[in-house]
Every structure is written in C-alpha cells, then in structure tokens.
Amino acid sequence: MNRRDFFRLAGMAGIGASAISWSRLASAATPPQLGTVPTNTGISGRVVVIGGGMAGATVAKYLRLWGGTGVSVTLVERDSAYTSNILSNLVLNGQRTITSLQYGYSNLATRYGIRMVKGDVTAIDPVGHSVTLADGSKLPYDRLVIAPGVEFDIYPGLETAAAQAKVPHAWKAGVQTTQLRNMLVNMKAGETFVMTIPAKPYRCPPGPYERACVVADWLKKNRAGSKVIVLDANPGIIAEPLAFKNAFDVVHKGVIEYHPGVTINSIDASTMTLNTNLGNLKAKVINAIPPHKAGKVVVANGLANAGGRWAGVDVLTYQSTAAPGIHVIGDASATTQPKAGHIANQEAKICADAIVRLLAGRSPDPSPITNSACYSPITADTASWLTAVFAFDPVSGTMQPVPGAAGEAAARSQDNYNEMFKWFNTLMEDSFA
Amino acid sequence: MNPRKLRLRSLLGLPIALASFYVAAQTTSTEPPAGRLLASNCFQCHGYNGKSSIGFEDLAGESSSEIYKELLEMRSKVPPKMMDMHARGYSDAQIRLIADYLSKQR
Numbered sequence: 001m002n003r004r005d006f007f008r009l010a011g012m013a014g015i016g017a018s019a020i021s022w023s024r025l026a027s028a029a030t031p032p033q034l035g036t037v038p039t040n041t042g043i044s045g046r047v048v049v050i051g052g053g054m055a056g057a058t059v060a061k062y063l064r065l066w067g068g069t070g071v072s073v074t075l076v077e078r079d080s081a082y083t084s085n086i087l088s089n090l091v092l093n094g095q096r097t098i099t100s101l102q103y104g105y106s107n108l109a110t111r112y113g114i115r116m117v118k119g120d121v122t123a124i125d126p127v128g129h130s131v132t133l134a135d136g137s138k139l140p141y142d143r144l145v146i147a148p149g150v151e152f153d154i155y156p157g158l159e160t161a162a163a164q165a166k167v168p169h170a171w172k173a174g175v176q177t178t179q180l181r182n183m184l185v186n187m188k189a190g191e192t193f194v195m196t197i198p199a200k201p202y203r204c205p206p207g208p209y210e211r212a213c214v215v216a217d218w219l220k221k222n223r224a225g226s227k228v229i230v231l232d233a234n235p236g237i238i239a240e241p242l243a244f245k246n247a248f249d250v251v252h253k254g255v256i257e258y259h260p261g262v263t264i265n266s267i268d269a270s271t272m273t274l275n276t277n278l279g280n281l282k283a284k285v286i287n288a289i290p291p292h293k294a295g296k297v298v299v300a301n302g303l304a305n306a307g308g309r310w311a312g313v314d315v316l317t318y319q320s321t322a323a324p325g326i327h328v329i330g331d332a333s334a335t336t337q338p339k340a341g342h343i344a345n346q347e348a349k350i351c352a353d354a355i356v357r358l359l360a361g362r363s364p365d366p367s368p369i370t371n372s373a374c375y376s377p378i379t380a381d382t383a384s385w386l387t388a389v390f391a392f393d394p395v396s397g398t399m400q401p402v403p404g405a406a407g408e409a410a411a412r413s414q415d416n417y418n419e420m421f422k423w424f425n426t427l428m429e430d431s432f433a
Numbered sequence: 434m435n436p437r438k439l440r441l442r443s444l445l446g447l448p449i450a451l452a453s454f455y456v457a458a459q460t461t462s463t464e465p466p467a468g469r470l471l472a473s474n475c476f477q478c479h480g481y482n483g484k485s486s487i488g489f490e491d492l493a494g495e496s497s498s499e500i501y502k503e504l505l506e507m508r509s510k511v512p513p514k515m516m517d518m519h520a521r522g523y524s525d526a527q528i529r530l531i532a533d534y535l536s537k538q539r
Binding site: 031032033034035041042043062065066342345346349350353356357360361362365368369370371373385387388389391402404405406407409410419422423425426427429430 | 463464465469470471473474476477478479480481482484485486487488489512513515518519521522523527
C-alpha cells in the first residue's frame with residue numbers, strides 16, 4: 001500500500017463510500033461531534049488490545065474517551081486497514097467496492113492517542129502480563145483485550161489454497177469477496193450458484209440469507225433462468241424468518257431454492273461438486289461458508305474454554321473465565337448475544353467501561369444492556385431490519401433478550417434500504433472515526 | 434454548588450481559583466457519570482454522546498423530558514419501526530437515566 005492509499009483509507013472512516021480527495025483530506029480537522037480524550041480522570045493503567053475490527057477499534061477508542069490520557073492504549077493489528085463485513089454482500093451485486101468498505105487506523109492514533117502497532121502476536125504471558133510480537137518485542141499490560149474475530153473450519157476436499165480459491169467463503173470481506181463477485185459475473189444464463197450456511201453460532205445470523213437474496217436479485221435481472229440453491233445446516237431460517245421466507249417464497253420465487261438441515265460431507269473443487277446428505281450437487285459457483293470458531297489467538301492461548309471453540313467470558317466485564325486480566329470481546333467470545341459488528345461495538349463499550357472502573361478500584365456496572373441492530377437488503381433497493389435488546393440476568397449470569405424488544409421489520413421497504421447506509425456510516429464513525 | 438454551575442463559571446473565565454478547584458474536584462472523582470454506559474447504546478446510530486452529523490436524529494442537548502417522552506411514546510407504536518422496537522428494551526428508570534445523560538451533552 002502506498003502513502004496515498006493509506007491516507008485515502010484513513011479518511012474513509014465514517015463516510016462510507018463517499019469519494020474524498022487527497023487535498024480535502026489533508027486539511028480535514030476532527031469533526032466537532034467527535035469526543036476528545038480527557039486529561040483529568042485520575043485513572044491510569046496500560047491496556048493492550050489485539051485486533052482492530054469492530055470490537056477492537058471501539059474498545060481502544062472508548063478506553064481513551066472514558067479513561068483519559070492516564071490510560072495508555074496500544075492496539076495491535078496485522079492489517080493496514082479494516083474491511084467491513086457489513087455491506088460486503090453489496091460488493092456481489094456491484095453496488096459497493098471492497099475499497100469503499102475499508103477503514104484505516106490513523107483517526108484512532110491522531111484523535112485519541114492510541115498507539116498503533118502493526119504486527120502478529122506470537123505469545124501471551126497471562127502471569128507476567130505481557131504480549132510478545134513476531135518481531136520479538138514485548139508489550140506489558142495491566143489489562144489485555146482480545147478481539148480477533150472468527151476463524152473457519154475447512155470442509156473436507158478444500159484443504160489446499162487452490163481449492164479454497166475455487167470455492168471461496170467470502171465471509172471475511174476482502175479478496176474473496178471480489179473473487180466471488182467475479183465468479184457471479186462470469187456465470188451464464190441458466191447456471192447454478194450454490195451457497196452453504198454453517199450451523200449456528202456463526203458471524204452475522206441474517207447475513208447468508210441476505211446474500212442469497214442479493215445474488216438472486218442480481219441473477220434474475222442479469223442471468224435469466226439461473227438459480228441460487230441454499231444448503232442450510234440449521235433446521236430453518238435462523239434470523240428474520242418472516243422477511244426471508246417471504247423473499248424466498250415470493251420476491252425471489254423460482255430463483256432461490258432453500259434446503260434446511262443439510263450436512264456437507266465434502267466439496268470437490270475440481271468438479272465443482274458438493275457431497276451432501278441429500279446426495280451430490282454440481283454447480284457453476286460454490287460459495288461455501290464453513291463452521292466458525294474463535295480466532296487463532298484465543299484457541300492458541302488456552303482461552304477457548306467454551307466447547308474448545310469460543311472464549312468463555314463474564315459478560316459484566318468480558319473478562320475471560322480461563323485467565324484473569326484478559327478480556328475477550330466480539331465474535332470470539334461465547335455469549336448468548338449474536339456475533340455481529342453492531343453488538344460487538346456495544347460489548348466493547350461495556351468492556352471499556354468495566355476496565356476503566358477496575359483500574360480505578362471500582363466494581364463493574366452490575367446491570368449492562370446491549371443492543372443488536374442491522375438492515376438486510378432483500379433486493380437492490382429494498383431492505384428489512386432486525387433488532388434486539390439484551391439485559392444482564394443476574395440469575396443465569398448471562399445477557400438475555402428483553403421480552404418484547406426483539407423483532408424484525410413488518411415488511412421490506414425502500415426507506416429501510418436508505419436508512420441502512422445512515423446506520424452503517426454512523427456505526428463505522430462510532431468505531432473508527 | 435452543583436458541578437454544572439461550576440463548569441459554567443469556569444467557562445466564563447471567572448475566578449481562576451474556582452476553575453482550578455473544578456479541575457481538582459474532577460481529578461479525585463473516578464465515578465463514571467450516571468447513565469453514560471446505558472446511553473452509549475444510542476451512539477451507534479446517533480453519534481458519540483448523541484451528537485450526530487451523518488446519522489439519525491441529533492439527541493445531544495435535547496431536554497431530558499423531551500427525550501423521555503419520545504422514548505415512552507415509541508414503546509407503544511404499532512407496528513413498531515426499528516427505534517420503536519428498540520425503545521421497548523428499557524425500563525422507565527433506564528430511559529430517565531439515558532435522557533438525563535444526553536440532555537447534558539453539548
């Protein structure tokens with residue numbers, strides 16, 4: 001990445017796809033609505049954050065906003081920019097580009113005084129309280145926050161990089177998303193696009209169903225007679241059932257074929273064939289989204305104590321139940337909440353608030369609330385939405401949905417589609433700007 | 434004297450001693466402001482401290498009673514839009530805390 005790219009990416013935070021010129025960026029001041037880091041909180045400590053996604057960026061920012069200059073925050077991230085998974089299905093129908101979904105880290109560094117370290121973590125010492133990076137350097141901490149996102153299992157048959165390139169998951173937005181877009185464009189009329197949905201929990205519960213809709217909508221308009229076959233490991237649609245049932249049965253009738261309860265035994269990338277419990281299925285394009293688990297750093301450091309796949313945490317602080325002083329937020333943690341960017345942002349705020357209180361010798365907030373919200377495109381100009389509020393239940397020690405405060409849109413609409421971009425831009429501003 | 438009055442005085446550039454007293458008072462208080470964590474549930478869509486330039490309605494500085502009233506009204510709207518559904522997730526006391534916090538942001 002060259003210097004110009006770096007600044008372009010950095011400047012995109014908070015303004016989504018809007019084109020912004022280098023000259024405008026150079027003179028851009030901190031927008032007045034954003035917060036400043038206070039100098040007089042009387043709280044001090046060293047926090048290291050691993051991972052600069054939705055959860056990691058937000059916790060770093062709010063540790064400074066709420067903790068003040070006495071709380072030093074180092075954010076370790078291997079990439080130069082974060083690529084948003086939210087809206088990445090719109091790369092498939094050509095409404096967005098991958099670069100329009102990228103957010104750099106210069107705002108976090110310059111506006112909030114977060115120390116950015118580009119690198120890979122090789123070891124965590126939970127007793128000596130330090131993190132070792134690939135270059136051998138060590139970062140001491142009082143509190144460590146890990147937000148690595150998810151890692152994927154590999155379907156039998158897709159062990160090689162070549163096979164994975166032919167059958168992309170495109171479930172971490174990036175190169176594979178653009179590859180899948182190209183595969184879709186290269187389809188001919190009447191050909192088949194197959195996608196697989198893993199058993200829950202996986203990142204963004206409505207996401208795969210949304211993808212089926214966006215792809216079907218594009219094929220209907222551009223490749224007559226083509227089909228989207230959805231093979232779902234779950235017993236039925238697990239998010240926005242009203243919206244997606246209507247989309248599959250009515251809006252995209254005859255284009256989407258939905259099969260619940262499907263087991264994928266293997267995938268042959270050379271013949272583009274899936275072996276399933278329903279038999280073999282051949283397709284022009286296979287988009288196989290594999291089962292998920294917590295990011296490698298969680299598993300490698302003995303923090304995946306929930307079924308060996310996810311990090312068990314105390315949801316008052318997001319402190320690991322395996323190692324004191326280490327907090328795990330976002331998709332990698334095992335909670336009753338969905339794995340998604342909007343709620344990861346709120347988990348990060350609860351974690352930041354708890355760490356600031358703990359550093360000050362106080363107790364965490366005993367009754368936190370989180371909320372999940374998202375919009376799902378059904379066509380190229382309509383969307384539905386989904387929301388839920390979760391409150392801490394002291395009896396079970398978990399976050400539980402507040403009765404009557406969870407649900408989906410009564411119907412898809414163009415208004416929802418337009419609001420989706422407003423929601424996205426503000427969420428990204430709250431996390432990266 | 435309450436902290437808000439103190440802040441106003443120090444902003445007016447009145448007695449320097451009073452201003453430094455305010456700073457000292459802040460330094461010794463590590464108690465997070467009431468309602469801040471709850472209200473942060475609004476920031477994803479309404480911006481940091483409810484100050485939005487690109488998102489949904491700007492909330493900062495609206496009167497506490499106005500925010501409280503709006504959220505209570507939303508809870509009974511049928512069919513609920515997203516914010517109407519969201520408002521159903523908070524108790525009256527929690528809505529009061531959120532409204533008080535946001536009304537103090539400038």
